[in-house]
Amino acid sequence: MGILRQRGKEVTVAVDGSGGDNGMKHVCSAVNFAQTMYPEAKLLVFGSSVLHDEMKGSRIDWKRCEFIQTPQVIPQDAALGDVLERYSRSSMYQAMLAVKEGEAQAMVSAGGTGPLVVLARHLLGTVENLRPALCARMPCGPGRYSLMLDLGANAQSNAQDLCDFARLGDAAARIYLGTDSPRVAVLNVGTEQFKGSRLVQEVRELLEQRQELNFIGFVEADRIFCGDADVIVTDGFSGNIALKSAEGVYRIFSSVGGLKRFFAKMGRPEWLLPWQYNGSLLLGVRGNVVKSHGNAGREAFAVAMVEAVKAAVNELASSMQDTLSLQH
Amino acid sequence: MGILRQRGKEVTVAVDGSGGDNGMKHVCSAVNFAQTMYPEAKLLVFGSSVLHDEMKGSRIDWKRCEFIQTPQVIPQDAALGDVLERYSRSSMYQAMLAVKEGEAQAMVSAGGTGPLVVLARHLLGTVENLRPALCARMPCGPGRYSLMLDLGANAQSNAQDLCDFARLGDAAARIYLGTDSPRVAVLNVGTEQFKGSRLVQEVRELLEQRQELNFIGFVEADRIFCGDADVIVTDGFSGNIALKSAEGVYRIFSSVGGLKRFFAKMGRPEWLLPWQYNGSLLLGVRGNVVKSHGNAGREAFAVAMVEAVKAAVNELASSMQDTLSLQH
Numbered sequence: 134m135g136i137l138r139q140r141g142k143e144v145t146v147a148v149d150g151s152g153g154d155n156g157m158k159h160v161c162s163a164v165n166f167a168q169t170m171y172p173e174a175k176l177l178v179f180g181s182s183v184l185h186d187e188m189k190g191s192r193i194d195w196k197r198c199e200f201i202q203t204p205q206v207i208p209q210d211a212a213l214g215d216v217l218e219r220y221s222r223s224s225m226y227q228a229m230l231a232v233k234e235g236e237a238q239a240m241v242s243a244g245g246t247g248p249l250v251v252l253a254r255h256l257l258g259t260v261e262n263l264r265p266a267l268c269a270r271m272p273c274g275p276g277r278y279s280l281m282l283d284l285g286a287n288a289q290s291n292a293q294d295l296c297d298f299a300r301l302g303d304a305a306a307r308i309y310l311g312t313d314s315p316r317v318a319v320l321n322v323g324t325e326q327f328k329g330s331r332l333v334q335e336v337r338e339l340l341e342q343r344q345e346l347n348f349i350g351f352v353e354a355d356r357i358f359c360g361d362a363d364v365i366v367t368d369g370f371s372g373n374i375a376l377k378s379a380e381g382v383y384r385i386f387s388s389v390g391g392l393k394r395f396f397a398k399m400g401r402p403e404w405l406l407p408w409q410y411n412g413s414l415l416l417g418v419r420g421n422v423v424k425s426h427g428n429a430g431r432e433a434f435a436v437a438m439v440e441a442v443k444a445a446v447n448e449l450a451s452s453m454q455d456t457l458s459l460q461h
Numbered sequence: 462m463g464i465l466r467q468r469g470k471e472v473t474v475a476v477d478g479s480g481g482d483n484g485m486k487h488v489c490s491a492v493n494f495a496q497t498m499y500p501e502a503k504l505l506v507f508g509s510s511v512l513h514d515e516m517k518g519s520r521i522d523w524k525r526c527e528f529i530q531t532p533q534v535i536p537q538d539a540a541l542g543d544v545l546e547r548y549s550r551s552s553m554y555q556a557m558l559a560v561k562e563g564e565a566q567a568m569v570s571a572g573g574t575g576p577l578v579v580l581a582r583h584l585l586g587t588v589e590n591l592r593p594a595l596c597a598r599m600p601c602g603p604g605r606y607s608l609m610l611d612l613g614a615n616a617q618s619n620a621q622d623l624c625d626f627a628r629l630g631d632a633a634a635r636i637y638l639g640t641d642s643p644r645v646a647v648l649n650v651g652t653e654q655f656k657g658s659r660l661v662q663e664v665r666e667l668l669e670q671r672q673e674l675n676f677i678g679f680v681e682a683d684r685i686f687c688g689d690a691d692v693i694v695t696d697g698f699s700g701n702i703a704l705k706s707a708e709g710v711y712r713i714f715s716s717v718g719g720l721k722r723f724f725a726k727m728g729r730p731e732w733l734l735p736w737q738y739n740g741s742l743l744l745g746v747r748g749n750v751v752k753s754h755g756n757a758g759r760e761a762f763a764v765a766m767v768e769a770v771k772a773a774v775n776e777l778a779s780s781m782q783d784t785l786s787l788q789h
Binding site: 209210285288289320322325327328329330331353354355356357358359367369370371373374375376377378379380381382383384385386 | 537538616655657681682683684685695697699701705706707708709710714
């Protein structure tokens with residue numbers, strides 16, 4: 134993975150200490166984990182006084198961590214139109230602002246997707262007028278990954294949006310997976326050329342015209358974890374459904390009881406552990422923004438934080454901007 | 462399960478002996494299995510002379526099985542407009558015709574979804590002008606099931622179609638799961654009222670107006686196998702993605718190698734075995750039509766055949782027609 138090569142560079146990551154179904158429970162251990170894995174990373178944690186007290190009681194290296202108290206939290210049901218104007222003192226807004234103003238090189242949040250996308254688009258701006266999308270690494274074997282996007286940044290997408298996602302995924306895969314000519318596929322209900330919804334048919338026609346992309350056709354959802362493509366493009370609705378359905382089955386396997394529990398643990402393919410791929414990158418904005426799953430466990434939030442550190446160290450967003458502007 | 466109660470009634474099931482990625486390999490063993498489980502069932506198998514030879518070599522009870530040789534197979538890439546006119550001598554067409562003409566009380570096929578839906582709609586006709594949909598039993602614990610539809614009968618659906626699916630699912634759940642007031646939910650990317658695509662928002666508004674349905678709101682894809690609803694309604698694209706994504710993860714758990722294989726087998730939740738829920742019912746047509754997964758294994762095709770026998774024994778299609786016409 135190309136992304137892991139650059140190390141030792143000092144970076145600062147802004148952490149939205151609110152949000153997530155587990156509240157602030159996992160923030161402390163995630164900070165600890167990130168500090169252990171990345172001694173070169175400095176963290177700016179934004180959150181409530183309660184979180185501050187909790188953090189003061191834990192073994193955090195305060196030389197490499199700063200706490201900024203924020204009085205607001207964006208509620209789950211906040212109208213997206215209000216986020217920019219009414220929640221400028223929230224931890225999510227302030228963490229995003231830190232990226233905008235260059236105080237941090239990445240931010241991570243377990244808060245709502247809607248507010249996160251609104252803040253990122255408006256505070257950081259978009260790249261080449263592309264539609265931003267949430268992109269995750271999907272494991273497809275030990276140490277092997279595909280990128281899949283959009284996973285829910287957009288509730289509604291058209292064919293042009295999906296083309297944007299393809300370009301974003303392609304640029305990210307070049308940097309992230311270190312592949313020269315990433316194989317780009319569109320998620321569909323079949324692999325035959327004329328199968329599927331009007332949307333995927335329109336997308337296929339558009340992508341077939343883009344010479345700079347290595348478009349290989351359709352991929353079915355049962356092959357997401359098989360590495361058939363380096364980039365899997367889908368609308369935010371279907372992508373979210375695909376990912377959550379997979380997580381649901383995984384969780385059932387992990388939650389068997391009694392004696393089966395032992396066998397299940399011994400028998401599971403470790404490379405598929407869902408928390409390993411927590412931390413979706415919001416691609417297409419002028420800054421590194423990582424979204425953690427809302428009900429991420431302790432390990433998962435830590436992994437998302439590490440994703441943010443890696444994106445910062447590797448200057449992912451600006452590398453992507455360079456790649457995309459060259460293509461244009 | 463209400464559906465299992467009626468037995469001992471003589472029924473005839475038409476079997477499309479072509480189609481499916483595994484060709485005719487599994488037809489013989491599925492016929493054997495169905496004959497063992499349902500001594501009251503007679504089978505009409507439609508297929509090629511090659512299949513006939515294969516079947517003659519196996520231990521089938523020919524007193525309860527008849528073979529009808531058909532010269533055509535509907536190719537994977539057949540234009541749907543051609544299916545009715547150009548493939549009337551195919552096994553799928555002839556098996557459907559047997560249902561239309563009352564020679565069989567159900568049919569089962571592992572052939573293409575597109576041709577199957579076209580033939581069912583035109584030869585059998587639709588119920589109450591509702592849009593037909595593929596519906597499967599999703600396991601959500603030992604012996605517990607939800608129904609989910611559409612799983613791919615329609616590549617493109619609008620809000621009114623999804624309302625039709627809700628009515629079909631409700632009627633099927635009353636008969637199939639024996640529930641008086643099935644909880645109907647719509648698959649979405651979140652459970653909050655205003656979340657999701659325009660389509661699911663329109664569907665929510667329509668379903669909230671239907672007094673005869675017990676509409677309980679949205680359900681997320683990671684809860685499909687949790688029994689949060691009796692009927693999960695979704696468009697054919699998303700439903701197919703959700704199901705296949707789940708199957709993909711399941712398959713990874715089942716295909717681990719070496720020593721892990723033993724542990725995985727011991728540790729898996731048996732109630733989740735995908736072949737147990739093979740055999741989707743095509744609801745909304747005037748006859749019992751069961752679609753088997755294209756790459757169904759031996760057990761899976763046998764289970765689909767048994768679904769067809771059960772639908773025939775319980776007169777599922779005509780019971781549903783009664784339920785739906787009463788509501789109108």
